[in-house]
Amino acid sequence: MNKKANKVTIVGKDLICPVCDHDEFWTRETLMNTSGATFLGFDWANKAATNYVCNVCGYVYWFLNKQ
Numbered sequence: 001m002n003k004k005a006n007k008v009t010i011v012g013k014d015l016i017c018p019v020c021d022h023d024e025f026w027t028r029e030t031l032m033n034t035s036g037a038t039f040l041g042f043d044w045a046n047k048a049a050t051n052y053v054c055n056v057c058g059y060v061y062w063f064l065n066k067q
């Protein structure tokens, strides 16, 4: 797994962790069609979400791709 932390820019703004004010995150892609999501009845299954995880405290941002 790639856990190299990088600065992240969203719509032209630097992403800052709201918990610890750190500005480096590692990235992972998550498909929303997990058994857990299906179990909870989400009808937006099969969408990909991008997670940015704070490299210091582990706070997770979720961004759903509009498609």
Ligand SMILES: [Zn+2]
Binding pocket: 017, 018, 019, 020, 021, 022, 054, 055, 056, 057, 058, 059
């Ligand atoms: Zn943090």
